Amino acid sequence: MLRSGNAATTRPRFKYTRDYNHHMSHDTAPARSQRRRSLMRLALSSMAMLCTTMLSITPAAIAKPETASITVFAAASLTDALNEAGRQYSQRSGITVRHSFASSAQIARQLAAGAPADLFIAADTEWMDYAIERKLVRAETQRVLTGNTLVVIAPATAPATAIEPARAEDWPSALGAGRWVTGDPDSVPLGRYAREALQFLGLWSQLGPRLARAENARAALALVARGEAPLGIVYASDALGEPRVRVVSPIDPRAHSALVYPAAMVSGANPQAAAYLDFLMSTEGQKIFAQRHFRR
Numbered sequence: 624m625l626r627s628g629n630a631a632t633t634r635p636r637f638k639y640t641r642d643y644n645h646h647m648s649h650d651t652a653p654a655r656s657q658r659r660r661s662l663m664r665l666a667l668s669s670m671a672m673l674c675t676t677m678l679s680i681t682p683a684a685i686a687k688p689e690t691a692s693i694t695v696f697a698a699a700s701l702t703d704a705l706n707e708a709g710r711q712y713s714q715r716s717g718i719t720v721r722h723s724f725a726s727s728a729q730i731a732r733q734l735a736a737g738a739p740a741d742l743f744i745a746a747d748t749e750w751m752d753y754a755i756e757r758k759l760v761r762a763e764t765q766r767v768l769t770g771n772t773l774v775v776i777a778p779a780t781a782p783a784t785a786i787e788p789a790r791a792e793d794w795p796s797a798l799g800a801g802r803w804v805t806g807d808p809d810s811v812p813l814g815r816y817a818r819e820a821l822q823f824l825g826l827w828s829q830l831g832p833r834l835a836r837a838e839n840a841r842a843a844l845a846l847v848a849r850g851e852a853p854l855g856i857v858y859a860s861d862a863l864g865e866p867r868v869r870v871v872s873p874i875d876p877r878a879h880s881a882l883v884y885p886a887a888m889v890s891g892a893n894p895q896a897a898a899y900l901d902f903l904m905s906t907e908g909q910k911i912f913a914q915r916h917f918r919r
Contacts, residue, residue: 692719696730698746699839726839728810741896747812760887773874804852807836817856819879
């Protein structure tokens with residue numbers, strides 16, 4: 624039984640060996656050469672497909688996420704103009720422009736707290752100086768983007784005979800028992816310009832105590848537009864773009880500091896932000912600001 628079992632287990636091994644030797648005896652040199660050529664063709668074909676796939680990947684597809692978008696911190700009064708500028712720039716460049724709008728004080732303090740941004744646009748030089756002194760922005764990139772003027776406004780629904788104080792000395796009596804509104808003079812550029820103008824006109828002592836302080840320029844505009852304040856001092860660009868208010872009187876630009884919007888690249892910013900700033904300073908970019916009643 625033991626011998627029979629050994630025979631049963633060894634015969635297939637001998638048969639396999641004979642079959643293998645029989646197969647190898649027919650594996651001639653030409654056959655082996657043919658197999659090598661087939662393998663080489665397969666390898667070359669695979670390499671060609673890989674190269675084609677790599678070449679089909681566009682630069683945009685492999686771009687790092689941070690190069691595909693830029694973030695802009697900007698004064699609230701620039702909202703409409705920058706939204707349009709960002710839309711046009713994105714269409715031509717493929718770069719997404721994200722804006723964050725607030726008062727210059729708020730966005731400057733957000734930068735100081737470490738909020739990520741690529742471009743900073745303030746509504747006065749004071750907050751730009753704040754950012755430069757703390758090295759939040761690169762001073763050598765600073766440019767004056769555009770400018771503005773101040774106007775006195777009233778709700779569009781107010782009777783024309785009720786509030787038409789064309790002369791500055793009539794503004795206190797035009798308020799009646801109400802309060803007038805502008806940005807907070809302690810932090811908001813609009814409020815600082817308004818206080819300077821009223822001091823120049825000799826009206827601050829009368830109107831200062833009756834001020835309702837708004838957190839930014841757009842908030843001041845909204846209070847008058849909703850009829851919650853009978854008078855306000857706002858930027859001309861905001862007033863002329865809001866149908867719910869009407870301009871009562873312009874304010875002489877000589878009554879306050881130059882009203883400008885300085886812009887600068889944030890320290891460590893995405894380099895793409897420089898191209899966007901160039902676009903804003905270009906003829907096309909400046910046309911967008913002019914259409915919305917900004918002035919240089």
